[in-house]
Amino acid sequence: MRLSLHALTKSFGAHRVIDDMSADFGELRTLALIGPSGGGKSTLLRIIAGLTAADGGAVQLDGERVTCTREHRQHLSVVFQAFNLFPHLSALENLLLPLVQVHRVPDAEARAMAALDRFRLADHAHKRPAELSGGQKQRVAIARAIVIQPRVLLFDEPTSALDPEMTAEVLDVIEELKAEGRDFVLVTHQMGFARRVADRVAFLADGRIVEHAPAEQLFAQSASAQCREFLARVLRY
Amino acid sequence: MKARGAGVAGAALVFGFVVYAALWRLTTRGGWESVAGYWRLFWNGWLGTLGLASAALVVSVVIGLVLALGRRARWLPVRALCTVHVELIRGTPLLTQILILYFGVFHLVGLENRVLASVLILSNFAGAYLSEIIRAGIESVGASQLESARAIGLSTAQTYRFVIFPQALRQVLPPLAGQFASLIKDSSLLSIIGVEELTQNGQQVASVSFSTLESYVPLALGYLVLTLPISLWSRWLESRAHFET
Numbered sequence: 329m330r331l332s333l334h335a336l337t338k339s340f341g342a343h344r345v346i347d348d349m350s351a352d353f354g355e356l357r358t359l360a361l362i363g364p365s366g367g368g369k370s371t372l373l374r375i376i377a378g379l380t381a382a383d384g385g386a387v388q389l390d391g392e393r394v395t396c397t398r399e400h401r402q403h404l405s406v407v408f409q410a411f412n413l414f415p416h417l418s419a420l421e422n423l424l425l426p427l428v429q430v431h432r433v434p435d436a437e438a439r440a441m442a443a444l445d446r447f448r449l450a451d452h453a454h455k456r457p458a459e460l461s462g463g464q465k466q467r468v469a470i471a472r473a474i475v476i477q478p479r480v481l482l483f484d485e486p487t488s489a490l491d492p493e494m495t496a497e498v499l500d501v502i503e504e505l506k507a508e509g510r511d512f513v514l515v516t517h518q519m520g521f522a523r524r525v526a527d528r529v530a531f532l533a534d535g536r537i538v539e540h541a542p543a544e545q546l547f548a549q550s551a552s553a554q555c556r557e558f559l560a561r562v563l564r565y
Numbered sequence: 566m567k568a569r570g571a572g573v574a575g576a577a578l579v580f581g582f583v584v585y586a587a588l589w590r591l592t593t594r595g596g597w598e599s600v601a602g603y604w605r606l607f608w609n610g611w612l613g614t615l616g617l618a619s620a621a622l623v624v625s626v627v628i629g630l631v632l633a634l635g636r637r638a639r640w641l642p643v644r645a646l647c648t649v650h651v652e653l654i655r656g657t658p659l660l661t662q663i664l665i666l667y668f669g670v671f672h673l674v675g676l677e678n679r680v681l682a683s684v685l686i687l688s689n690f691a692g693a694y695l696s697e698i699i700r701a702g703i704e705s706v707g708a709s710q711l712e713s714a715r716a717i718g719l720s721t722a723q724t725y726r727f728v729i730f731p732q733a734l735r736q737v738l739p740p741l742a743g744q745f746a747s748l749i750k751d752s753s754l755l756s757i758i759g760v761e762e763l764t765q766n767g768q769q770v771a772s773v774s775f776s777t778l779e780s781y782v783p784l785a786l787g788y789l790v791l792t793l794p795i796s797l798w799s800r801w802l803e804s805r806a807h808f809e810t
Binding site for chain 1: 727
């Protein structure tokens, strides 16, 4: 994907969550957004996803201007922190809903089963979310995200609601997707994982992109004192 | 559970005996015999009540749905109109509404068909109450569900159909069933416009047989036969909804 931001702004009431954000990430496969809470990571991801409209400025994705429309949302998939599966539908039905009602693919059932099978969820296809563990739920959510073959996957802190073992289970899956060559943007607090999986990492604080660089470079020798302090704080334990 | 069942059965037995003893004292053999001769009037009235309530049930769900969605509409005049209507209906007695609508509005527009008028009045009344139940059900579906529906690219109509309604239905079914029991009982007020239903026919039997209590006790039983199964069903739905969460 090719992703760039041009003088992007977004406020909630008097609070400027995204404050004149500009950056050209160039051509890349995976981008990780890191930084302190309230720095604007999730809001930026939601603007890219077409779930929130920016107040000003623009996001360009693969040469197209991102809009807050259903048409745009159909080409992307979002994986949320809280899974956001539909509790009244089985795992399989959760995958079928977008496939059948939005994308109208003819072989929906076979494709959905194949996606569940891939993530070792075939035995759970007919269970409702309440009968699944947190890690299984998030894997179903990821299967729902990839089954429509989106242009870009967007992960919003996909492991923040999981215990360490389940976190590993979900990160394994994301790493597989990376190996497969899928493009994604990931908001995460898992610094080790961001370093391993992302081509490029952007550090956001106070509604601005303080710096962005190839993952190795940013973690080894970040240019800004703010980023170095943040990394020192979160990597201490 | 067993002890509770025995308790309920015991209470019902005692209550039944008291009612029986009271009826034994207050009614006469001759009274029951003369009323029994009019069983067909009771039967027709009961069928009339069943028909009116069933028709009103269907129409009231449609009205309730329209009002509930209307109160969530983006356009302020629609929202305001639906709110005023719901509050007007909920704030006035059904009897008053029957008088105003049947003898006032319907008379002016030339709608003289009593059955049709009854169904309209009753479903308009129940619809206002249903709309509040439906609205609460819709609002019980969390914001993250709506977000998720948006994220996978569903339209607003699809979101209602596949995400909101199926989840809201589970929440609203028990109070909805309770509302249907009320609707059946409320239909008795329609007797004042002389439509053929249970209360109206019970009054007719009372006036020709001169046996009041003997005419009105079957009336109560006729309503209980309809409302008891519904309230038991509602209770069962409620317990099921609890287990699922």
